Amino acid sequence: MHRELLKFSHCGWDIYCPCVPQQCPVCGEAAVSSWRLEEAPVSIPSPLVSGHSQPCSFVLRPTWGNFLGEYDGSADLHVGISSSTGTVYHYNESGVHKDSVGWEQSVSVPLVPAHQHALLHQWDSYLEEFSAADNWRPHRYQEADQNCYTFALTFINRVLLVQEKEPFSKEEFTARYVLPRTRRLSKYLSIWRQISLTGFCILPTHCP
Numbered sequence: 001m002h003r004e005l006l007k008f009s010h011c012g013w014d015i016y017c018p019c020v021p022q023q024c025p026v027c028g029e030a031a032v033s034s035w036r037l038e039e040a041p042v043s044i045p046s047p048l049v050s051g052h053s054q055p056c057s058f059v060l061r062p063t064w065g066n067f068l069g070e071y072d073g074s075a076d077l078h079v080g081i082s083s084s085t086g087t088v089y090h091y092n093e094s095g096v097h098k099d100s101v102g103w104e105q106s107v108s109v110p111l112v113p114a115h116q117h118a119l120l121h122q123w124d125s126y127l128e129e130f131s132a133a134d135n136w137r138p139h140r141y142q143e144a145d146q147n148c149y150t151f152a153l154t155f156i157n158r159v160l161l162v163q164e165k166e167p168f169s170k171e172e173f174t175a176r177y178v179l180p181r182t183r184r185l186s187k188y189l190s191i192w193r194q195i196s197l198t199g200f201c202i203l204p205t206h207c208p
């Protein structure tokens with residue numbers, strides 16, 4: 001997503017738009033004239049990133065299509081793990097895939113802090129070895145409990161095991177790392193949907 005999203009506050013509302021209008025769309029007054037510092041426009045960063053530019057991350061995208069434009073909030077999601085060079089490893093009913101394109105609009109959870117050089121160094125060989133295991137053959141795939149999420153989380157837990165850290169349950173990982181990001185994405189996408197209809201989006205100030 002390369003279009004810029006701006007937010008400014010006026011007359012008790014947060015107003016989102018691609019560029020600042022001459023007049024406030026709520027009250028009609030000149031938007032700029034009365035700005036205090038806390039009301040001035042700020043750029044809202046996109047929660048979408050390219051999975052291919054996010055090394056050593058958990059990445060998530062719709063199974064079909066893209067988040068922007070096509071995603072209706074209920075479609076199936078697909079997840080994978082990126083290598084140190086941005087190749088996304090993921091598992092589905094036809095086995096393990098290694099994608100160098102197709103994850104350009106993803107939500108990402110970085111998994112390795114930049115200072116963990118030893119782990120960064122070994123990441124790709126761990127991932128390669130892990131993906132080659134029998135567990136991830138096509139015939140082992142089961143929609144409910146041997147799927148893309150199992151693949152990604154089992155890998156994350158293997159790495160944690162090597163570091164002598166506690167593994168995550170699916171519920172823990174989802175609640176702690178995935179849901180905060182998908183909630184932010186939902187809000188971002190609904191703002192853009194409204195902008196595409198009316199040119200701006202208005203929310204009560206401090207709407208979470």
Ligand SMILES: [Zn+2]
Pocket residue numbers: 010011024025026027028029
């Ligand atoms: Zn106003």
